[in-house]
Amino acid sequence: MGDIYFNGSELTGIHDVNFNSVAMDNVYFNGVKIWTKHPYAIDTDIFTYSWNNGGNNCGIPSDTYPLAFASIGSCGSPDHTLTFTLNEGFYVSSYSNDEYGTDSDGVGASNTGGTFYVWVGSTVSGMYGGTGFSIPASGNGGSSFTVTYSGE
Amino acid sequence: MAVDAVEIAQYYTSMCNVVDNLNAGKPESMGDNEWVVHRERNVAWLQSMVDTQDYWSDEDMEIVTNFLALE
Numbered sequence: 408m409g410d411i412y413f414n415g416s417e418l419t420g421i422h423d424v425n426f427n428s429v430a431m432d433n434v435y436f437n438g439v440k441i442w443t444k445h446p447y448a449i450d451t452d453i454f455t456y457s458w459n460n461g462g463n464n465c466g467i468p469s470d471t472y473p474l475a476f477a478s479i480g481s482c483g484s485p486d487h488t489l490t491f492t493l494n495e496g497f498y499v500s501s502y503s504n505d506e507y508g509t510d511s512d513g514v515g516a517s518n519t520g521g522t523f524y525v526w527v528g529s530t531v532s533g534m535y536g537g538t539g540f541s542i543p544a545s546g547n548g549g550s551s552f553t554v555t556y557s558g559e
Numbered sequence: 560m561a562v563d564a565v566e567i568a569q570y571y572t573s574m575c576n577v578v579d580n581l582n583a584g585k586p587e588s589m590g591d592n593e594w595v596v597h598r599e600r601n602v603a604w605l606q607s608m609v610d611t612q613d614y615w616s617d618e619d620m621e622i623v624t625n626f627l628a629l630e
Contacts, residue, residue, distance in 0.1 A: 544600035
């Protein structure tokens with residue numbers, strides 16, 4: 408599909424499209440969606456990443472999902488903490504640890520952006536960041552988290 | 560998102576378990592540096608749970624607050 412222009416400006420996902428000074432989420436033409444500001448459907452789980460104690464925190468798919476990441480640090484083996492920051496519209500919706508279970512409420516009140524720390528030790532692992540998870544930042548065994556698109 | 564009673568109970572149990580585990584000291588299987596990071600992270604987590612979470616009601620927080628008071 409070719410590019411779409413409005414008053415000489417290309418409509419992209421980078422710029423908002425306003426109608427009567429209100430930013431549109433979607434633009435339809437003859438009932439067909441011709442533009443959306445959202446790279447993913449709202450509430451889409453983008454990826455889940457799991458890592459094990461004694462392993463490493465490499466392989467977070469920042470190259471596969473570059474829109475999700477504002478930045479990501481280097482990965483490593485025990486004892487190492489990797490730092491990443493999510494762009495607005497993306498959030499950690501779930502965090503699990505083998506010892507302590509799952510926080511499926513993600514970062515609580517915030518569902519957009521935030522900086523997170525992925526920790527791997529020899530016997531424990533975990534993560535923390537955002538506005539806080541409800542399960543501990545470090546526990547026995549492996550851990551996992553899911554990044555979801557909120558569009559907000 | 561709302562946190563239900565089952566989840567609150569799980570989170571409270573985790574807090575108490577963390578306090579017990581930290582009070583028990585470094586496990587033999589854990590390296591010195593790993594223990595330092597593990598302990599620091601979970602102490603910070605306990606503090607954030609007390610300071611920022613608003614879903615607590617009649618849970619007995621004494622075990623947690625007493626632990627944090629000694630930090």
